[in-house]
Amino acid sequence: MSADSRVDLDHLPDGVLVAGPDARITALNVAAERVLERSRADLLGQDVRIALPLRDIEGQRWWECTDPWSGLATRTGHRERLLLLPGETKPVEVLVTATYRRAERGAPVEAVVLGLRDAKSRQRTQEEQGALISTVAHELRSPLTSVKGFTATLLRRWDRFTDDQKRFMLETIEHDADRVTRLIGELLDISRIDAGRLEVHAQPVDLAAAARRHVERMVASGSDERKFVVHASPHLPEVWADPDRLDQVMANLLENAVRHGDGTVTLDLVATSEVLSGSEPEPVVAVSVSDEGEGIDEENLQRVFTRFWHSHRRGGTGLGLYLVRGLVEAHGGRISVGRAASGGAEFRFTLPASVPDHVA
Template sequence: MDAALADDLPDGLVVAGPDARVQLVNAGAERMTGCSREELLGRDVREALPLQDTTGRDWWATTDPWSGLAIRTGHRERMLVRPGGRELLVTARYARPGRGAPVSRVVLQLRDTEARRRFENDHAGLISTVAHELRSPLTTVKGFTSTVLKKWDRLSDEQKRYMLSTVEADADRVTRLITELLDISRMDAGRLEVRRQLVDLEALLRLQVERMVAAGEEEGRFLVHVRGPLPEVWADPDRLEQILSNLVGNAVRHGEGAVDLSVRPDPDGDGVVVLVEDEGEGIPEEHLGMVFTKFWRGNRRGGTGLGLYVVRGLVEAHDGRIAVSRSPAGGARFRIALPSGVPDALREG
């Protein structure tokens, strides 16, 4: 990036090369670190910018971009501390020429105390959301299990079945929430792992339909299309199932009419494109840019607002891209682009 262009960025930017030496520093980074460009350029970034986490540990030794796990691509925004106690929110990106290849560039984005306040508000919002989302199912579980234990002989089989099925559904809801929280923690720390293997995308799409039908949805509501011969895709089947389950579930709950699931070769690359589309009102134009942010719920009530944030993180962990727009039928259209071929790390192994 041109240094003059980098100076126009509102955040601090520091770029280090494959030898860990600083290659670029913008004006924002000078302001936030208190170091001039001349003091930083050409130096080992680990010495020029000593950073610690909030527990006092050396952050560079912990994250180790150049010698650590080859699957890591960086981490999302987190609080780090400079000598003297100055706090910064740092986002790191580890650029690699290929999946599993050595790091060619480390890009650090720095934010100031205003971003810290947003970070703290997010943290408080997360605690409030989790507390609210846990209270409702746990209250139901407690009430129904207590009733079944105390009145077993007076309840009909139909009443027992209803109560136990409700308890099971709420237990699943709590499990999904915990899974989301664990995934967010791993994504924010840059430690989300995907276990790649050859996957059958058509089978994964049809599995989503089977599960929705088993849950009571009409089979005729779902359309599955495979357009053209597909290249090989290596991905984590459990993570892909998590992505598709979230998107298809949203389409069923918030859309109307048919839900169209399709997969085809990517016309803009060597991979594949998966589309999940529904009918109905869709997402307002002014909200499209916020869909994948934490706590976004649109005009809906209930839910954590974390599902699509996790979906984006899981797609990006596969070196993929996800976007949202309006479908031709008027509803929401989610487009996932995934790379094809055997990952470099697996090929070398």
């Protein structure tokens, strides 16, 4: 394998090891060295079956069971399995995926490619999935309980309520149904972001008008109009953005400021220039959302945009800011968090003021 190919392998987050038609190891990356706790110099050229005497959790020799080079000619590989390697003090747990490369179907195996992951990676993934299920179940339970309760009450006792009481219950049902719909939409968007499949349908957007529209929605939902201040520089350029995605960003940041902050929520919009994807500054519109609360502790600033992060005031799924970052970056913009001059938290994001290549 060429040096360039090896460099490419070293950029992969998971371990990769390649064995040739004679079962000798021809390549492996840095991640594979880390997972196997063996050096590249120690493994290259060795028979992979001897260098890595893998066994399953029942103690069976994995290479003898799979037999890539002499086994069934129709096999293409094996799904990920937890296997064990001898260690100095205890066996090393490794998650192994195998792919067999053949010139054509039924031809001899030319290479066996092993995908290697530390077993702790699977544990972390399972813990994240468990946390997601628990969080979503908790967030869905409250609105669905309300919908179920009011619906059952109206069906059984319709004639006992006044029109105003019926309207109140139906408005509550609609509000809670919207909460469920929004949560499901956010989960779908997060899965698209993680898979790199989020679609952005860009068009010219007036950010100042969008900011004021969201403040009006917050006021219509019961917030005090005096709680919000919007400062927009005159003659702001339009940005190229997906209006629906931008609505998600603005809604999340404003609701976050109201729920977790305190005092006045200020939106500042200015035209400036920053380095985004290239090496030269380009025109952008920067939007800052700040409050007058306690702010975010310094040690938590790096964690704000990660999954399931919560401030000391718990509430919500902990996925909103993770989603916001993904949406902003999908537009070619940047988002950051820091302390506002007022002492509270300040979220600042930028969007290109011209049509970027990836959304043209």
